[in-house]
Amino acid sequence: MLRVLALASVVLLGIAPEASQAISIYTGWERHALVGSDIRLSCSFFSWRFVSDDVSFSWSYRPDGSRESISIAHYAGGEPYTDNKGPFKDRVEFVGNPKNRDGSILLKNLDLSDNGTFTCDAKNPPDIVGRPSSVRLLVFEQLPIQAGVITGAIIGVVLGLLVLIVVIYYLMRFLVARRVFSLSVSKHGKKKKEGSQQRQLWTPPPLTCYPLP
Amino acid sequence: MLILIALSVLHIAAIILLLVATIDNAWWVTETVRTDIWARWVFMDNKWNYTDLPDISSYPQDYLQAVQATSVLACIFSIIGLFVFIAQLFTLPKGNRFTISGVFQILACLFIMIAASIYTDRFHLDEAEGNYGHSYILAWIAFGLTFISSIVYFVLRKK
Numbered sequence: 485m486l487r488v489l490a491l492a493s494v495v496l497l498g499i500a501p502e503a504s505q506a507i508s509i510y511t512g513w514e515r516h517a518l519v520g521s522d523i524r525l526s527c528s529f530f531s532w533r534f535v536s537d538d539v540s541f542s543w544s545y546r547p548d549g550s551r552e553s554i555s556i557a558h559y560a561g562g563e564p565y566t567d568n569k570g571p572f573k574d575r576v577e578f579v580g581n582p583k584n585r586d587g588s589i590l591l592k593n594l595d596l597s598d599n600g601t602f603t604c605d606a607k608n609p610p611d612i613v614g615r616p617s618s619v620r621l622l623v624f625e626q627l628p629i630q631a632g633v634i635t636g637a638i639i640g641v642v643l644g645l646l647v648l649i650v651v652i653y654y655l656m657r658f659l660v661a662r663r664v665f666s667l668s669v670s671k672h673g674k675k676k677k678e679g680s681q682q683r684q685l686w687t688p689p690p691l692t693c694y695p696l697p
Numbered sequence: 698m699l700i701l702i703a704l705s706v707l708h709i710a711a712i713i714l715l716l717v718a719t720i721d722n723a724w725w726v727t728e729t730v731r732t733d734i735w736a737r738w739v740f741m742d743n744k745w746n747y748t749d750l751p752d753i754s755s756y757p758q759d760y761l762q763a764v765q766a767t768s769v770l771a772c773i774f775s776i777i778g779l780f781v782f783i784a785q786l787f788t789l790p791k792g793n794r795f796t797i798s799g800v801f802q803i804l805a806c807l808f809i810m811i812a813a814s815i816y817t818d819r820f821h822l823d824e825a826e827g828n829y830g831h832s833y834i835l836a837w838i839a840f841g842l843t844f845i846s847s848i849v850y851f852v853l854r855k856k
Contacts, residue, residue, distance in 0.1 A: 628752075629762070632762065633762070634759055634763060634766065635763075636766075637766075638763060638767065639769055639770055642770050
């Protein structure tokens with residue numbers, strides 16, 4: 485049985501890489517940023533092969549409302565190349581670590597005209613078949629409040645305080661009871677005598693019915 | 698026994714009013730629009746359409762979310778208060794007051810008052826037509842009921 489399994493796994497491992505030798509590229513889906521800020525767009529890939537020396541990353545930008553894209557950053561042969569003529573001239577920097585499968589770029593000093601789609605294409609020869617992945621950048625003058633953040637925050641804080649108060653209350657009761665218990669154990673003999681004497685002198689209070697005011 | 702039933706009915710009525718005020722989208726109504734703290738119903742083409750609340754300056758998002766949060770919290774506190782009241786019925790020693798249930802009800806009262814007050818002060822200030830809808834009115838009635846309920850809990854002693 486084991487031999488059959490071993491044989492099957494070896495056969496599968498032999499066949500599978502041929503079929504799934506596609507590189508998978510991952511970027512974010514959507515990024516929000518404020519005017520004037522910097523943003524790091526991340527791009528990483530998964531490949532069945534080790535990272536080769538010819539690994540390459542290619543970033544292109546398509547403005548909102550346009551159908552053409554322009555290349556803004558490229559990494560190949562161990563050297564990064566960034567935009568020196570286009571819309572991101574001197575504003576884009578390659579900050580990824582290609583040996584670590586990271587091809588991220590840093591966009592500086594964003595403007596409202598930078599709204600658009602950024603596409604990352606990574607190649608890890610001989611693993612070159614893959615779908616480029618896109619991340620959408622939205623630049624705001626003022627970050628809008630996301631739906632429900634304040635609501636959730638208020639509800640969470642109040643309920644959290646409630647739980648905290650209840651926990652602290654029961655903790656205090658528990659600690660006080662334990663302290664009283666440890667004290668009474670140490671003075672057990674003395675207290676017991678006094679207690680029995682006390683019980684004879686103490687009468688229970690009369691039971692009365694308290695009417696509603 | 699009768700007092701017990703009356704108290705429970707009062708508390709449950711307050712909970713129902715709070716839930717309707719929070720969930721139903723009718724804090725402000727006009728001929729064709731019913732709007733509120735979660736979404737807006739607009740009467741178009743002979744049927745009611747469910748739309749989002751407008752994102753304009755006369756609809757401050759942060760205050761809207763504060764109204765949402767405080768009205769939901771009022772419902773939560775009132776419902777927890779009901780369970781605490783039932784628990785205290787069995788565990789409270791004789792002669793003691795239902796303080797904790799009273800505390801929960803007064804908190805619910807406080808929160809729904811905050812919700813309705815923020816709504817009154819910040820929304821629909823300059824609108825020509827329209828009036829407050831049933832959810833808004835029920836919110837204030839629930840404020841009254843929870844207040845009375847909490848006072849009774851603070852004063853009543855267990856027999």
